[in-house]
Amino acid sequence: MIRTHIIPCQLAKEQADAFNLASGRVYTGVLISHWRVVRKKRIWLSEKAGTRWSDHRTTASLHAHSIDAAQQGFYKACRTTRALRKAGYPEAKYPHWPKKFRTTIWKNTAIKHEGQALLLSNGRGNEPITLLLPNHLGDVLRVLEVRLVYDKRARRYTWHLVVENGKQSKAALGSNVVSVDLGEVHPAVVGDEHESVMVTCRERRHEQQGHAKRLATLSRALSRKKKGSRRYKKLVRAKSRMKAKHKRVMRDMEHKVSRAIVEVAVERAANTLVIGDVRDIADEVALGKRTNQKISGWNHGKIRAYTTYKAEAEGIVVVLQEEHYTSQTCPTPSCRQRHKPRGRTYRCPSCGFQSHRDVVGQVNILSSFKYGAPGHIPTPPIIKHRMPHNLRLMRRRRDTGQALAPVARRSSGPREAAGL
């Protein structure tokens, strides 16, 4: 299976900058010569001709295939524009801005794998870079590509490693169908006709609100400073650092939630995972300020993407299911009345049925997939809970079998330590 791993970069900022500066120069070289030929000769150069035309602009500090990658970047962007225009977006523009920096790419021909380290070649006469692999990547089969990516928010460089880990996707354990309802308060309810598992993550709201609060405090402080001053710059840095951390925490939660979804699907012996399609939820108008704010809390696209690749590794096929009226239809087969729930509990005014709102959504998605309409499957008798991101458990000190170092009391200042 091919996977991308992001690991911290130990290169000095100047060294990393130099690489991406060189890549930016190569990219800009192609861009400039391409548009110059278009302007003067009215000829649209092919990728082959264009790269050859601009080869004299290349720099000697990169591996030949890294140079290729930067050149290909321009033509790849052209292809994207063409595809977009064909798909009905005539406003899509061809790449025309020069780039100062560009992510440097080492292709597999420039990568040598030696034990725990990768040697990244930079062309003849240049020192290769030694990149130490973290322990969990020590036994990868092949490294297909290495990218030197600047994380704008965190203001630091990271390595993106594309690796073939040699693992095969497993075969599905059974032929069950499991459905998922992605929600706002609870990230997901997963289950079939017999059992529902609510994947909860209370820390998400905590993180979201805390982040908004801290951001507001910083923005307030920032508005009182003179633009461009030392304090101003310091606060701007603090703000982007905070945003970077928030992004990391959210990403971690999204990964853990998607892992929990797939775990339940495996336990229920599924080979099909039906996900309620919430893609157009943000497009609906007049949701109101509060709801709009809530909806932005989870990145459902990411949870879906993470779930999809994790499920595929377990041999489970992911299907998107239209979720019309799945949250409103009463799941009692003799009733099937539509009713908009208020709050977290679904109460049917016609038959008195009561259940958790997200569980109703989950069985109705399953029903829509199996029978073409919601309301054909009653809610399962067993409802369980799962907390994949539990701070209290995560912070609990693991028993390593080693004696703990004595913890210093907070009040013990230097005076007390000196025996005074």
Ligand SMILES: [Zn+2]
């Ligand atoms: Zn009912």
